[in-house]
Amino acid sequence: MTAKKWMKTPKGYVTIAMIAFLIIASIGSKNIMGIINSIIAVGVSLTVNYFYCTITNKKGSRDGTIITGLIISLILSFTTSWLVVAGTAVIAILFKHLLVYKKKPIFNPAAFGLLLSIFIFQTGQSWWGAFGDLPAWTIIFLLIGGYIVTDRVNKFPQVFSFLGTFFILLFLMGYFNVGNAADALRPPFINAALFFGFFMLTDPPTSPAKVKNQVIFGILSAVSGIIVYGIFGGLTYLYIGLCIGNLYSFLQKRSPSKVSSLRQNVKPTHRGLSK
Amino acid sequence: MKKNDKKWVILCSTALAAVYSAGYFTTETQANLGQPLPQIESNFQTNSSPVNGSKESSNITNSRYKDGTYTGSGMNRRGSIEVQVTIKKDVITDVAISHFAMHYSDRDVVGMPDEVLQKQSPQVENVSGATYSTEAFQNAVQDALDQAQNAVG
Known part of the structure; x- marks a missing residue:
């Protein structure tokens, strides 16, 4: 595949967006540590992916692995030690290969790795690559990149249902003075929600394709995420929401195969009857 | 669609x-x-009533700080921390985290009060990956010390 063709693929779009965010956020924060962490995360991800695929004689997406590494480095604080960055990347890539259905990961690898890293390493996740530490106007970059990528992967129903439900629930929380809705609607948490909605929720292998299922996926992720946020606060709410959505997508993928297998069993009878 | x-x-x-x-x-x-109070208002409040400070206010002439327990707060975009700092004869004798409202684990800052006691300074070591909690804690201790310093004057 030529570079031009690759750039037009969904993974090409996401990779370019992530690299652009990495550069903008590094310039904005005047710190090169984020770039160093991204090199570590991508390098470790590719290494783990290579060894796993070689040992098990399976194929693994190199582009997807790079995206996972980039997302991890954009979310983990750039003050995070390189060992924790590497550890998170190892977890993400291992579970990407271990929890699969029809050779596709069940859970979004980056989200799953980052969720586990909170419990294992107590990582401080700053979402610096979503411009969480920069002035609020930089959110415009997230929106531009997000709309371009979402359009490319055809996931607008999912993104709108997620963000719509998310904002409505936060509005209700704020109105009835339940939990800390104010924080979730302001930087850096709104940056996290937008980055998450546009670039992690829309991961094609771990989310549904049909419009109806996309809408349900978005609503389910938002509702479960907000419940977790309302009860526990913290930073796990988006990941847990996505994991619930991923499980729904997984169950959806499983059910058609059951239906089709049932159809295969039924067809001969129908034919027999029609004769 | x-x-x-x-x-x-x-x-x-x-x-x-x-x-x-x-x-x-x-x-x-x-x-x-959730926003911090303006500095002047904050100082005014603590000057008037430092907690437990009234009994031990005799040596204020050459002291840097007025004896007592002061509540300081530090916050950033990731939440806030409130600490209570006790000062006796210019020595920080006790530091306690009275309120932790960061979006991170409170385990990040557990060892910091002891570090302040050892160093006698709010400049605790930056915990890797917990910069925001460290900053909020440092600011909270500094806020309490500022109040103690202003109380002398």
């Missing part, structure tokens, strides 16, 4: 912006409550 249905995308985006704005303005009071 058709992929190129731009009208649909614009309509949904507008609806999203409206709901977000409603949530933002509804929570404005809640957000403002």
